[in-house]
Amino acid sequence: MWQSKTVERALFKWNKWRQSLVRVWASYDPGSNELASARLKELANTVVKGFGLPNSAILELYWACCVTSRCNIDYEASFDRIVISEAVELPFDPSISDLLVELGIRACPPLLISEKDVVFHCRQYGLDFRPSLHHYKFSPARGDDLVFLDKDHELYPIISKLRGRPSKRKKVGRLPNHSDHLAIRCAALKQSGLTYVEIADKLGLKVRSYYFSSQSGVVRSLVLRGRELIKANEP
Numbered sequence: 644m645w646q647s648k649t650v651e652r653a654l655f656k657w658n659k660w661r662q663s664l665v666r667v668w669a670s671y672d673p674g675s676n677e678l679a680s681a682r683l684k685e686l687a688n689t690v691v692k693g694f695g696l697p698n699s700a701i702l703e704l705y706w707a708c709c710v711t712s713r714c715n716i717d718y719e720a721s722f723d724r725i726v727i728s729e730a731v732e733l734p735f736d737p738s739i740s741d742l743l744v745e746l747g748i749r750a751c752p753p754l755l756i757s758e759k760d761v762v763f764h765c766r767q768y769g770l771d772f773r774p775s776l777h778h779y780k781f782s783p784a785r786g787d788d789l790v791f792l793d794k795d796h797e798l799y800p801i802i803s804k805l806r807g808r809p810s811k812r813k814k815v816g817r818l819p820n821h822s823d824h825l826a827i828r829c830a831a832l833k834q835s836g837l838t839y840v841e842i843a844d845k846l847g848l849k850v851r852s853y854y855f856s857s858q859s860g861v862v863r864s865l866v867l868r869g870r871e872l873i874k875a876n877e878p
Contacts (some may be wrong), residue, residue: 644760645792645802647751653802654752655716658876665876669831672846677686680732683707696798697783699790700736701753707731708750713822716872721818725750727804735836738786755802789833821865823872829862830869839863 645653654660667686671677678686687703687710696702704727711730715721727733735744783789792799814852819826825846832842843850843859850859 644757645755647754649802649805650752650755652719652805655719656720656801657798659694659797661716662878663674663693663706664709664716665827665873668827669873672828673713673822673824674847678710678730680730683710683731684735686710694798695796697791698785699753699783700738700786701788701791702736704731704739704744705750705752710824712825714752715755715819715823718818723749724805724822738784740786753788753790753878755790757792757799758794761791762810776853819868821861824868824871826865827872828869829865830873833866839866842866 667678667690668750684703687707691703691706692698694702705725708725708727708731711728712725713721714724727744727746727748729814733744733746734741789819792802829842829846832845833839837845839859839862840850840857842848843862846862848859848865849861850857
């Protein structure tokens with residue numbers, strides 16, 4: 644069984660997960676009301692289904708919280724910013740226990756279990772587990788905080804290679820002042836033809852006015868970083 648912290652680390656190393664966030668971040672302005680709660684819930688359901696994992700409301704909620712967070716996908720320390728915000732309308736799904744969902748708390752992905760965990764459980768309770776004969780497939784309830792991960796799924800080798808907890812002494816560098824969502828959105832707006840100053844005005848970012856012109860070094864830096872992230876996470 645893989646705990647939530649390990650699952651989280653694996654998800655952010657998985658190209659499909661990263662790409663799904665980048666696509667949404669490029670389309671919606673951070674802090675705006677463009678992604679209404681109903682739309683976000685529908686989008687989460689559609690995107691998570693495309694991951695090829697068992698149906699999980701907890702995973703959908705976690706993905707929605709990632710979308711609305713200020714995290715940076717290459718900085719594990721920033722994952723603490725993934726919380727259940729007001730942008731995620733509660734109750735998110737009737738199958739999720741109220742004990743697992745509360746405004747402002749840290750959002751976490753479900754635990755992942757493998758066939759080995761199911762076999763162990765069956766042996767503990769004297770149950771017969773012979774998938775070759777019974778085509779048995781373990782499938783927790785939609786609102787459960789457990790998700791079965793098949794050994795043939797592309798996430799399996801990623802999470803299997805993770806060993807132990809990340810060292811607290813490991814130097815990760817100073818966290819960026821701005822989220823990847825903001826950087827990617829700036830890059831997308833620049834691609835659409837907006838100037839740096841127009842992007843700054845639209846997103847409420849700093850602009851410096853000189854005698855003959857106005858500039859935004861903040862947006863310029865964000866556009867560069869956003870372009871790098873988009874390129875690195877292309878399908």
